[in-house]
Amino acid sequence: MIHVVIIEDIREIREGLQLLIDSSDGFVCSRTFASAEQAIEHLPSACPDVALMDIHLPGINGIEAVRQLKLQCPRTQFIMSTIYEDDENIFESLKAGASGYLLKKTAPSRILDAIAEVFEGGSPMSSQIARKVIASFQKKDSIDEVNILTPKEKEVLKSLAKGLRYKEIADELNVSMETIRSHARNIYEKLQVQSRTEALNKVYGRK
Numbered sequence: 336m337i338h339v340v341i342i343e344d345i346r347e348i349r350e351g352l353q354l355l356i357d358s359s360d361g362f363v364c365s366r367t368f369a370s371a372e373q374a375i376e377h378l379p380s381a382c383p384d385v386a387l388m389d390i391h392l393p394g395i396n397g398i399e400a401v402r403q404l405k406l407q408c409p410r411t412q413f414i415m416s417t418i419y420e421d422d423e424n425i426f427e428s429l430k431a432g433a434s435g436y437l438l439k440k441t442a443p444s445r446i447l448d449a450i451a452e453v454f455e456g457g458s459p460m461s462s463q464i465a466r467k468v469i470a471s472f473q474k475k476d477s478i479d480e481v482n483i484l485t486p487k488e489k490e491v492l493k494s495l496a497k498g499l500r501y502k503e504i505a506d507e508l509n510v511s512m513e514t515i516r517s518h519a520r521n522i523y524e525k526l527q528v529q530s531r532t533e534a535l536n537k538v539y540g541r542k
Contacts, residue, residue: 337454338383341367342374342400343416344392348439352387355443362447371400382408385450388433390417390424398428405432409529412453425460434532435459435498456519456531458498483525491518492538495531 343349356364368374390397415428415436449459494504505512
């Protein structure tokens with residue numbers, strides 16, 4: 336069962352997402368919040384598997400909320416929700432600790448797929464955003480954190496940055512999924528992090 340929290344100020348969207356999640360097998364909506372302030376106060380007591388976070392919230396915006404909440408709930412995967420495919424805001428969200436994003440016009444089945452994908456270690460995002468992330472990574476590829484990784488671990492890390500799942504990386508590199516899991520564990524251990532997002536932020540996302 337994937338436990339999901341929704342942070343959305345528009346009541347109709349919030350209630351619609353709650354109904355979708357609660358009526359789908361394998362998913363449960365633990366809580367909903369109408370503002371970032373409410374989420375910052377109450378979400379850490381639950382630390383759900385996945386949180387759907389609206390970017391454009393009144394008061395504290397979704398990007399700052401993720402930045403604060405990720406410190407308290409490092410294992411929670413945050414998916415940003417937005418009306419527009421705003422590259423800069425979405426890119427900043429990923430740097431703050433989000434693992435992907437969805438447009439609010441996304442079909443219900445795709446929303447569920449994205450929640451499951453991020454829960455399994457994926458990063459649902461557009462190819463445009465993925466290109467921006469990779470370009471940022473390439474500019475900083477010489478920093479010390481990368482140098483402690485083996486060539487194969489660097490290759491796996493770059494595949495993780497593309498948002499690929501372990502199975503997709505395994506197929507791409509022609510190895511078993513368990514081999515990719517082992518590489519990922521080694522990467523996290525060497526970087527002293529606990530998740531894909533933390534690893535990418537440590538190596539590439541922050542100066």
